[in-house]
Amino acid sequence: VSAEELFIRSSRWTGAAAVVLVCAWLVLVVQAPVERVQGIVQKVFYLHVSLICPAYLGFVLAAVGGIGFLGTRSEAWDRFALAGAEVGVLFTTLILATGPLWAKPVWGHWWVWDLRLTLTLVLWFVYVAYLFLRAFTQGSDAARTFAAVYAIAGTFVIPFNYYAVELARGSTMHPSNPASEGLPAGMVLPLLTGMLAFLVLFAHLVARRLEIERLEARLEAEVA
Amino acid sequence: MAYLLAAYGVVFAALVGYALWLRARRSALASSDGPGAS
Numbered sequence: 001v002s003a004e005e006l007f008i009r010s011s012r013w014t015g016a017a018a019v020v021l022v023c024a025w026l027v028l029v030v031q032a033p034v035e036r037v038q039g040i041v042q043k044v045f046y047l048h049v050s051l052i053c054p055a056y057l058g059f060v061l062a063a064v065g066g067i068g069f070l071g072t073r074s075e076a077w078d079r080f081a082l083a084g085a086e087v088g089v090l091f092t093t094l095i096l097a098t099g100p101l102w103a104k105p106v107w108g109h110w111w112v113w114d115l116r117l118t119l120t121l122v123l124w125f126v127y128v129a130y131l132f133l134r135a136f137t138q139g140s141d142a143a144r145t146f147a148a149v150y151a152i153a154g155t156f157v158i159p160f161n162y163y164a165v166e167l168a169r170g171s172t173m174h175p176s177n178p179a180s181e182g183l184p185a186g187m188v189l190p191l192l193t194g195m196l197a198f199l200v201l202f203a204h205l206v207a208r209r210l211e212i213e214r215l216e217a218r219l220e221a222e223v224a
Numbered sequence: 225m226a227y228l229l230a231a232y233g234v235v236f237a238a239l240v241g242y243a244l245w246l247r248a249r250r251s252a253l254a255s256s257d258g259p260g261a262s
């Protein structure tokens with residue numbers, strides 16, 4: 001049994017695990033203390049921040065798949081890259097959607113062009129462009145090679161995005177990364193549970209997306 | 225409260241919608257892949 005097949009089979013239990021973890025996380029979010037300054041809307045934090053890990057991981061998987069494809073010319077690696085990028089774009093879209101819903105009541109603005117927000121938008125555009133590239137160049141080995149190099153190059157945005165608040169040196173409205181701030185005790189467990197829940201859900205969605213790519217490849221091979 | 229519910233609502237709607245779309249697409253492909261497909 002190939003590693004791809006094992007990963008796809010894992011979606012059975014990762015789906016169930018994700019449902020259990022998300023339910024536990026929601027209970028913890030409801031029970032988490034209400035922040036004194038921002039009030040109840042601060043609980044968007046547990047959602048917005050938890051989405052970042054799977055978003056980054058999706059783009060890292062796209063690069064890993066790209067490296068694997070360039071090294072082996074195996075289409076399995078190429079499928080892995082595409083599945084990672086697509087699910088990564090989904091999670092980044094949700095970061096971009098939840099950020100303004102938190103910013104409006106707290107900052108008074110839906111969006112500001114500071115470094116963190118702008119680089120998140122750039123990261124999203126980079127991988128949306130990757131998905132367009134894949135959609136319009138199906139089946140070509142040259143296109144797969146270019147897409148692999150593109151996916152690897154795209155990951156260079158990630159560290160700039162992660163350290164954007166530090167790089168901006170105070171000229172940003174966006175809070176620092178939670179790890180460097182030091183969270184109150186009651187906020188740590190809901191955040192970590194949320195991160196774990198979304199990572200498991202991410203693994204489930206990537207496996208299901210990978211299965212579709214494999215089925216499509218099988219059908220194309222039958223037609224050809 | 226409205227912003228909080230909107231944020232959680234958008235995320236859950238999108239994730240559930242994507243999961244259902246994957247399931248529907250898989251079913252369509254599996255049915256056209258022949259009776260042995262699983």
